[in-house]
Amino acid sequence: MCGIFGIITNQDISIGKFALEGIKRLEYRGYDSCGIVALHDSQLFIKKDAGKIDEINERLKLSEFPSESKLALAHTRWATHGPPTKVNSHPHLDCSKKIAVIHNGILENFLELKEMLEREGHKFISDTDTEIIPHLIESYMKKGDDLIQAVVNAVNQCIGAYGVVICHADYPDIIIAVRKESPLVIGIEKGKTTYCASDIPAFLPYTRQCYILEDNEMAILKAGSVNFLNVLDPDMPIKKEIINIEWSIDAAEKGGYEHFMLKEIYEEPVALRRTMKIPRTNLQAFAKILWSAKNIYITAAGTSFYASLAGKHIITKFLGKYIHAIECSEFQTELDDALQEDSVIIAVSQSGETIDLIEAIRWAKEKLKKKITVLCITNVVGSSLTRYSDESIITQAGPEIGVAATKTYCTQVLTLALIALEIARYRKVITKQEIDKYYDALKSTADIIDNYLKNNVSNIKDIVNNLDKSSNFFYLARGISIATAKEGGLKLKEVACRFIEGYSAAHAKHGPISLVREGFPIIFIAPPDETYQRLVGNVMEFKARGGNIISVVVDSDKVITELSDRTIRIPQPANKYYNIISPITFIPALQLLSYYAALKHNLDPDQPLNLAKTVTVH
């Protein structure tokens, strides 16, 4: 939530242009207001307002700041405290209007701090928690601290999550960035320009060299260099390794597609091919731990949770032990009295920063004094989740900018399936030849999706036109495909703002079926697996009540095709080795359906209403 960008340079560049481009690349993190501050001649120049960046830029010319300015901070907001208004947008200032702060996160003790500062005479103008920070720094500076010491003291008084970036009109040579629980990365062009941002794509066009800030670390940015200190122990030396980012810039930009969501759906084959190359030693480490585990939990949020549901089915098939899938926000409540030592938790997250997941893991580790193993699957190297985990696997989806998760879902399911096959190898529950056949099926997912996207998508727009007037939908399935139904439905909800229920086709008879009338759209996920025959019965039940039946089937399907009004056909062989791959191969069609439905309803699929890519609030 909220995108942060900072730049300090000794080069002759348009600081405003860099700041604007920086937050444009972070717009997926929040897009209800934005602001930029540039420093020149001991003066802060600020432009900010509520609205999307492009609209505000039209009005305020966000790239135009004094041409000599060498320092700017920029912010794109996802409102938490106070509605999206000009006054609540960042940056926020202190009373003297010399200290500017941008912030991502939530300060839990802000009311308490606000009252304290008001007693000291500070005046607040916004509803935000962020505004506390410049006033707190000002308060410490009035007591004699220099800027760095004042920031150290201020952040140590704040309880909560923050990625905070600060500049001061009288300190034109530094930007200060501090993090606790909200991501911050530092990019560096040695000797020239230093950047900080809440995510790497913000500065990727300018540098691939970066540092990842850890909790309680402060970065002091100067033009072309950076120093680090720990705010809990400023005298402790910090050694940080520079990371070289290997993604292409193109991977973080739209590359000719109208939207990131469409581009990222079309990147699924490449992402899957890369994921097939995850080192086997990494997969084996997970497999070994799961094999010897007493209890196994898998936990995540949103799309990552649905990927976990699919993965859980595949792992259970080869592991022969039940895996408990629990949404991360309920993890503590559900397991408060039941979590046992020597359990293993698989935590799945695209961003690795979802706060409910991080809290669930932290809680479990603290409760059992670390006698628990955490395995994480995430798409972001160096994310918070990796730091709380004993073992990590990085999915190879590349940067995902569209707010709705697409390619990362496929790579998460594939990663879990690859771990399942390593378990099968250990347990010898199937022959080596069978393992090879399952492996080939997993490997073929990239080609199947490629083939589908190149040759079979033409009827998706017709289906969208046919469903144009419908605002309620069922997505129904059985077995492993319930995960596909839920994830497919979540996409339609998110980007096309339609109400859908993703449900078990069998269970839907116990209530939901009473909603069905003539023309009610029901999308059946119908791969040719062991649930198929029973699903045929469910399709008939809903058809008999007038449902408009749209089924997702494999190319060779006949029975459900006959019963359906329309079908979406996936070019996939029908045999038992391919049964495990339908959660991956069936999902692109449903993602495309949601994408075109969003366009049909004039909605921006990259920036769904009320959402943000990384949810760092509870």
Ligand code: F6R
């Ligand atoms: C849906 C979506 C969200 C995320 C959820 C978890 O399209 O993007 O539901 O899946 O917020 O995010 P991560 O995977 O980053 O933990």
